[in-house]
Amino acid sequence: MLSSQISSFISTPPIKLSPATSPASIRPLLPANSTDLHPKDLRRRKHSRCSLTFIFTHTKAGSANKFHAWNHCSQGITTSGRTQTSSLGLRRSPATMETRSGDATESTFRPTVLLTNDDGIDAVGLQYLAQLLVAANRYRVLVCAPDVDNSGVSHSITWRRAVSAKKVEIKGASAYAVSGTPSDCASLGVSGALFSGLVPDLVISGVNIGNNCGYHIVYSGTVAGAREAFLSGVPSIALSYDWVGGKSNVQDLKLAVELCLPVINAVLNELKNKTYPKGSFLNIDVPTDVTNHKGFKITKQGTYMIRIGWKQTSLNTPAIASYQTANLEGTFMDTEMDVVSDPVQDQFLFKRVISRIGFGEKDDEDTDYRSLQNGYITITPLGALSLTEIEDVTYFKDWLRHLVDHSASSSSL
Structure with missing residues (x-):
């Protein structure tokens, strides 16, 4: 509709x-x-x-x-x-x-x-x-x-x-x-x-x-x-x-x-x-x-979805160039220079990296x-509401019944 x-x-x-x-x-x-x-x-x-x-x-x-x-x-x-x-x-x-x-x-x-x-x-x-x-x-x-x-x-x-x-x-x-x-x-x-x-x-x-x-x-x-x-x-x-x-x-x-x-x-x-x-x-x-x-x-x-992973780094720099840094020739340039961070004990730097692009079967x-x-x-x-998967609702209704039955039997021991 x-x-x-x-x-x-x-x-x-x-x-x-x-x-x-x-x-x-x-x-x-x-x-x-x-x-x-x-x-x-x-x-x-x-x-x-x-x-x-x-x-x-x-x-x-x-x-x-x-x-x-x-x-x-x-x-x-x-x-x-x-x-x-x-x-x-x-x-x-x-x-x-x-x-x-x-x-x-x-x-x-x-x-x-x-x-x-x-x-x-x-x-x-x-x-x-x-x-x-x-x-x-x-x-x-x-x-x-x-x-x-x-x-x-x-x-x-x-x-x-x-x-x-x-x-x-x-x-x-x-x-x-x-x-x-x-x-x-x-x-x-x-x-x-x-x-x-x-x-x-x-x-x-x-x-x-x-x-x-x-x-x-x-x-x-x-x-x-x-x-x-x-x-x-x-x-x-x-x-x-x-x-x-x-x-x-x-x-x-x-x-x-x-x-x-x-x-x-x-x-x-x-x-x-x-x-x-x-x-x-x-x-x-x-x-x-x-x-x-x-x-x-x-x-x-x-x-x-583009799946994102993590990689350890020693550089403090943006992982992906921003839209706002696009120049007029249609390429990207970083607005910040790579900064080598001084090593700190028990502290590590990680940055996001693209791992793969995926689709669902549906x-x-x-x-x-x-x-x-x-x-x-x-x-x-x-809309603002998360859509509920109907088949999952059926599964969890059955799951909840088993959970209640299991809790009742456990309390009687």
């Missing part, structure tokens, strides 16, 4: 939308001869940091966690607690854009979209997505993302200390760099505490480099950002591009961002019509060969990773 509801707004069979034939309305960042652009023309600038900084701590309100704002001088900041209805008819605060037609002034409501990620606020994937949404001039764009790379932190949260939110400059958007995890950023961004009572209509987490399929969804900070918004009652999408070293470049990443815009618009349209299912959020992965993708496909989570052609490798842009509806 859920798959059919989601399929209805992206059509079936899978849609083919190539960069060459994309409508101009979804290609505001690239000129007509974009295929001739050199990656150096897409240079990423470091964004200037403003001096405005807020400090936030968790507070309890009923059964929900809320944020309380303080500035760096520990003086309370008053934020609006009012909840309004947005142009989409949701429990949101509205954003308006005024246009003049003759002597009349027309007010057009724009949905509010919050961006977050796990690669950090300076990651090019998030920057491209922000630029695309701002250039479309159809959305109010908010950004609340980690101030440093938080890849692979899963759904961890900051509880024992306050987090800071520092104003940063992203043209056309209201943006903050937060000293927390992706889940912190999503939670803070939708709480109303950071953006003066404004709550987004949609949260988008990404665009991540590297796919987030199979069991990697458990580890993904990108997916966790979307999941946290979903848990807070805000519709959300996680976006990832299947970056492959030696094949991918930033132009591919930029095209991957563009290809996701029709889905974003479709979700917002469904929200406006109140026909969007509330029981899930979406995890979208774009294949490596962006220009030759086979279209969108609804998939299910598989069991794909992974068919409709699972996320297999479909991604077959060239589809995969759309996987996800």
Whole structure:
């Protein structure tokens, strides 16, 4: 049922939308001869940091966690607690854009979209997505993302200390760099505490480099950002591009961002019509060969996983280069030099290493990773509950009966 509801707004069979034939309305960042652009023309600038900084701590309100704002001088900041209805008819605060037609002034409501990620606020994937949404001039764009790379932190949260939110400059958007995890950023961004009572209509987490399929969804900070918004009652999408070293470049990443815009618009349209299912959020992965993708496909989570082992080392260095360290030629460079650690008695250093890539027996052609490798842009509806294996439930019911019988017989001895 859920798959059919989601399929209805992206059509079936899978849609083919190539960069060459994309409508101009979804290609505001690239000129007509974009295929001739050199990656150096897409240079990423470091964004200037403003001096405005807020400090936030968790507070309890009923059964929900809320944020309380303080500035760096520990003086309370008053934020609006009012909840309004947005142009989409949701429990949101509205954003308006005024246009003049003759002597009349027309007010057009724009949905509010919050961006977050796990690669950090300076990651090019998030920057491209922000630029695309701002250039479309159809959305109010908010950004609340980690101030440093938080890849692979899963759904961890900051509880024992306050987090800071520092104003940063992203043209056309209201943006903050937060000293927390992706889940912190999503939670803070939708709480109303950071953006003066404004709550987004949609949260988008990404665009991540590297796919987030199979069991990697458990580890993904990108997916966790979307999941946290979903848990807070805000519709959300996680976006990832299947970056492959030696094949991918930033132009591919930029095209991957563009290809996701029709889905974003479709979700917002469904929200406006109140026909969007509330029981899930979406995890979208774009294949490596962006220009030759086979279209969108609804998939299910598989069991794909890169198995990780451990190796003793004397070097204190990152095991895997981060997305944020990708240079404009599409290769990776370490941001830290290998540091030889002084030996300490009874202390050892270990680093993660890739051991093998594995699939489960149940992974068919409709699972996320297999479909991604077959060239589809995969759309996987996800929830927050762990799925129960029916056959295992039957086993454990029988196991529990034997356990109770065994305990009864043991107590009588």
